[in-house]
Each structure stands twice: as structure tokens, then as C-alpha cells.
Amino acid sequence: MRNVVFLSSPELWKRGFGPNHPLKPDRLQRTYELLDELGALKAPNVQVIEPRTIEENELALFHTQEYISAVRSMSKGERLVRAYRFGFGPGDNPIFAGMFESSQLKVSSSLKGAKMLVNNECDVAFSYSGGLHHAGPDFASGFCVFNDAAVAIHWLIRQGLRVAYVDIDVHHGDGVQNAFYDSDKVLTISLHQSGYTLFPGTGFVDEVGTGDGEGYSVNIPLPPNTDDDTYLWAFRQVVPQMVRRFKPDILVTQLGVDTHYLDPLASLALTTHGQKALFEELYRLSPCWLALGGGGYNVDVVPRAWALAFSVMSNQTFPEELPLGYRNRYGGKWLEDHETPNISHQVRDQTRRRLEEVVNSVKARHALE
Numbered sequence: 001m002r003n004v005v006f007l008s009s010p011e012l013w014k015r016g017f018g019p020n021h022p023l024k025p026d027r028l029q030r031t032y033e034l035l036d037e038l039g040a041l042k043a044p045n046v047q048v049i050e051p052r053t054i055e056e057n058e059l060a061l062f063h064t065q066e067y068i069s070a071v072r073s074m075s076k077g078e079r080l081v082r083a084y085r086f087g088f089g090p091g092d093n094p095i096f097a098g099m100f101e102s103s104q105l106k107v108s109s110s111l112k113g114a115k116m117l118v119n120n121e122c123d124v125a126f127s128y129s130g131g132l133h134h135a136g137p138d139f140a141s142g143f144c145v146f147n148d149a150a151v152a153i154h155w156l157i158r159q160g161l162r163v164a165y166v167d168i169d170v171h172h173g174d175g176v177q178n179a180f181y182d183s184d185k186v187l188t189i190s191l192h193q194s195g196y197t198l199f200p201g202t203g204f205v206d207e208v209g210t211g212d213g214e215g216y217s218v219n220i221p222l223p224p225n226t227d228d229d230t231y232l233w234a235f236r237q238v239v240p241q242m243v244r245r246f247k248p249d250i251l252v253t254q255l256g257v258d259t260h261y262l263d264p265l266a267s268l269a270l271t272t273h274g275q276k277a278l279f280e281e282l283y284r285l286s287p288c289w290l291a292l293g294g295g296g297y298n299v300d301v302v303p304r305a306w307a308l309a310f311s312v313m314s315n316q317t318f319p320e321e322l323p324l325g326y327r328n329r330y331g332g333k334w335l336e337d338h339e340t341p342n343i344s345h346q347v348r349d350q351t352r353r354r355l356e357e358v359v360n361s362v363k364a365r366h367a368l369e
């Protein structure tokens with residue numbers, strides 16, 4: 001039985017990019033409510049911790065001082081002519097009041113999880129508001145202002161730890177890969193819909209790292225329509241072997257659930273069954289696990305998928321039907337999907353063949369069996 005810390009606070013869903021932006025704070029609120037109503041947060045091995053705001057110098061573990069100051073100014077409503085240079089503006093990364101505090105709290109949450117793990121206060125920490133894997137040292141990107149994963153991993157390697165980072169978001173984990181591209185202390189593995197058809201347009205097999213980091217960046221770009229079985233096959237071919245060979249002290253994962261077939265922003269075809277099987281694979285990879293949230297833009301799917309992640313982390317079994325109060329407020333009936341995506345045999349076979357080629361090339365580049 002592992003001791004699990006769930007990092008949550010109502011502050012996390014108070015502010016956001018606005019009502020028309022896909023990254024809706026409801027995703028977090030509903031996930032919290034679902035777990036609460038399932039009784040999951042009262043289990044004897046579970047602790048709910050409210051993150052406290054970290055010091056600004058901890059943001060500087062990854063971000064530049066200039067960028068940190070700029071985000072603070074814009075968050076207060078100051079108009080910066082350089083906003084575009086920092087990645088802000090209408091579209092993916094609009095500026096909003098309180099953006100600094102809101103984004104900083106998500107980093108605080110992931111860093112608190114990292115610290116509790118290192119202090120042996122828990123075995124698993126779930127910072128579900130984190131996983132903001134696209135942000136760079138001095139720019140916002142893809143809905144991400146501060147990169148909590150990069151900050152937490154920087155802190156962990158300063159403690160002398162070897163970190164394996166596995167990113168199962170449908171988008172390439174470019175910000176984290178780039179942050180440690182020349183390091184052999186961090187292994188980054190990202191499975192994502194191929195950059196040929198999806199933002200951010202990177203994450204190809206030949207991105208393997210540079211200098212000391214050569215061989216420590218692994219990318220598995222997936223074709224559209226990749227389903228549960230095909231995805232899991234690819235994962236099992238590469239990830240356990242890479243992680244075992246690296247021998248990490250800690251596993252950091254980005255658990256974006258925008259791989260789901262109902263996700264409006266991408267074109268993979270996973271169900272919650274495949275996602276749950278993936279969480280189980282990750283659980284087996286390390287006894288010390290910092291789990292971060294990530295993408296997922298169908299608000300009916302995200303809370304269910306992350307509740308399943310939590311069931312795996314904390315060794316709990318939940319009822320098949322959603323709690324009554326939750327159903328009355330948000331609709332839906334089942335915790336797990338009872339429907340499947342409609343993919344023809346022909347498309348499935350074609351997708352599988354394309355992915356086999358990708359996996360063979362990943363194995364060749366990283367000398368895997």
C-alpha cells in the first residue's frame with residue numbers, strides 16, 4: 001500500500017484564461033469533487049495537502065528573472081509591449097488578472113510534491129494542476145505559463161537524484177525535453193500524436209538529446225487514430241526497458257488525458273480503459289512517483305480519467321457508477337467509458353503498421369531489444 005499525497009486547493013480553479021479557452025478551471029474543480037464524492041480522499045493512505053506559494057527564486061530554478069518579472073507585471077494589468085515576445089497574446093496564452101499567482105501556485109503544488117517525496121513523507125504525490133510541459137525558460141506556450149515539471153525536476157537533480165520523466169499527454173513534452181536535452185541526469189520519454197499533425201510540431205524519433213544528454217531523450221510519435229491496444233503495445237515495447245536501464249531514483253510523469261477519443265483538440269482514440277492500463281504501467285515503473293496533471297479538454301472525460309489515475313496510485317477500487325450528486329450536477333453515468341471509438345479494421349491495421357515502423361526506429365536508435 002503506497003502513501004499518496006493529493007495536492008489541491010480551491011485557489012487552483014479560481015482563475016483561468018477565460019470562458020472561451022479550452023483549459024477550463026472546471027477540469028480541476030470537477031476532478032476534486034469527483035474524488036471527494038467517491039470518498040477517495042478519506043482513505044487511510046491518502047493525505048490532501050494545500051500547496052503554499054513558493055519563493056520566487058524557486059521559479060528561477062528554470063525561468064529567467066526577466067520572464068518572471070514580466071509575468072508578474074502583466075498579471076497586475078501592466079501592458080508590456082514585449083508581451084508577444086514572451087509568448088502572450090490573444091489565442092493560446094491570453095493574459096489574465098492574477099495569472100502570476102495562479103501559475104505560481106501550480107508550480108508550488110508540484111514542487112511541494114517533489115519535496116514530500118524526497119523527505120519520505122509519501123510514496124506518490126499527485127499534483128493534478130501541473131504538467132504544464134510546453135512553457136520555456138522565457139516564454140509561455142500552449143496554455144503553459146510556468147513549467148512546473150521543469151522546475152520540480154531541476155530541484156530534484158539538485159538533490160542529487162536521477163529523474164525519469166514520462167509524458168503521456170497527446171502533445172509532445174517539448175518544454176521538459178528541451179530543459180534537459182544535454183543532461184544525462186534526466187531521461188525524458190514522450191509519447192504523443194506526431195508533430196506532423198499536431199502542436200507543437202516536434203517530438204520526432206531523431207530527437208535523442210545532445211552532448212552528455214545524447215540517448216536520454218526518447219520520442220514515440222503516434223499516428224492519428226492510435227487506439228488503446230496499439231498505444232499500450234508501443235508503450236510496453238519501449239518505456240519499461242528504457243526506464244529500467246536508466247535506474248531512476250524518482251519517476252515524474254505528465255498525465256495529460258487529451259489522448260482520449262472524445263478530446264476536441266487531438267485525434268488519438270484512447271478510452272479510459274487504455275488510460276487506466278497506462279496508469280498501471282506507470283505505477284509499476286517506480287515506487288517513488290511524482291504524478292503531474294496535463295492536458296485534457298473534454299470536461300466530462302478529464303475528471304473520470306484522473307479519478308482512475310488516483311485509484312491506481314492509491315490502490316483503491318471505485319464503484320462503476322458515478323456518485324449521484326456528481327451525476328445530478330454534471331450528467332453522465334459511468335466512471336469508465338461504456339462506449340468505444342468507431343474505427344474500422346482497415347484504419348486500425350494501417351495505424352498499427354505505421355506505428356510498428358516508428359517503434360522499430362526508436363528501438364534501433366536507443367539500442368533496445
Ligand SMILES: [Zn+2]
Pocket residue numbers: 169170171256258294295296
Ligand atoms: Zn496536451
